[in-house]
């Protein structure tokens with residue numbers, strides 16, 4: 001199946017009260033593990049690529065071509081969207097050119113008027129090319145690609161203004177942060193989420209910083225209109241832990257244990273297990 005944009009899968013998710021996972025990719029192993037698991041679970045999936053990860057993987061065109069070829073070679077039939085995560089204005093344009101099917105333009109650090117103007121321009125381009133577009137209001141806390149946000153709560157009226165421009169999905173800060181949550185984290189602001197949901201109606205809402213949010217909070221967020229949940233760090237931690245165990249058990253010293261296909265296998269299995277758990281929790285199993 002060719003890449004699809006995220007509109008149809010998220011409209012269905014919002015109506016069906018479940019969420020589609022966005023899992024960020026870092027390399028071939030990550031991509032393969034996520035695609036195979038989505039297929040096994042018969043779930044739609046969104047592959048997220050940050051600008052830093054895109055650079056690491058030798059550019060957006062390399063990523064788009066790799067993902068498309070992999071979908072073909074692995075005979076993936078579930079809907080797959082390839083999505084730029086926290087894109088800059090220039091990064092968004094580069095991904096549109098490279099063949100991505102979905103874009104996030106993160107204009108949350110601009111004054112609202114400038115965020116609106118730039119978002120509007122990108123919406124027009126995406127509409128013409130059949131791509132979906134995610135916008136952000138209220139910065140998501142934590143660090144991603146060196147950008148540190150404080151985790152503020154979005155203003156529901158600003159969310160409505162951006163939603164009304166015609167974006168496909170809207171990321172709104174509700175106290176969520178990227179990476180591990182600190183011990184003293186106050187939790188998600190469901191009050192803010194409910195107010196945003198009330199103002200934005202059928203617009204699919206996006207929850208960033210999916211790593212480490214307790215299952216009951218995830219379920220409540222889905223009940224309150226979240227239809228897309230982003231997970232990145234949790235797959236990285238699962239990969240790291242499994243790889244560490246392999247090396248600490250001296251498996252790399254046994255036979256051909258140094259072969260990267262063996263060395264990276266436990267980490268890949270750990271990514272698959274994490275993605276499996278998230279697809280179950282988000283409720284997108286068998287929704288392909």
Ligand code: 13P
Pocket residue numbers: 024048085086177178179180207208209210211230231232233234
């Ligand atoms: P985590 O790394 O906290 O899972 O967040 C991922 C994310 O929101 C990507 O945009």
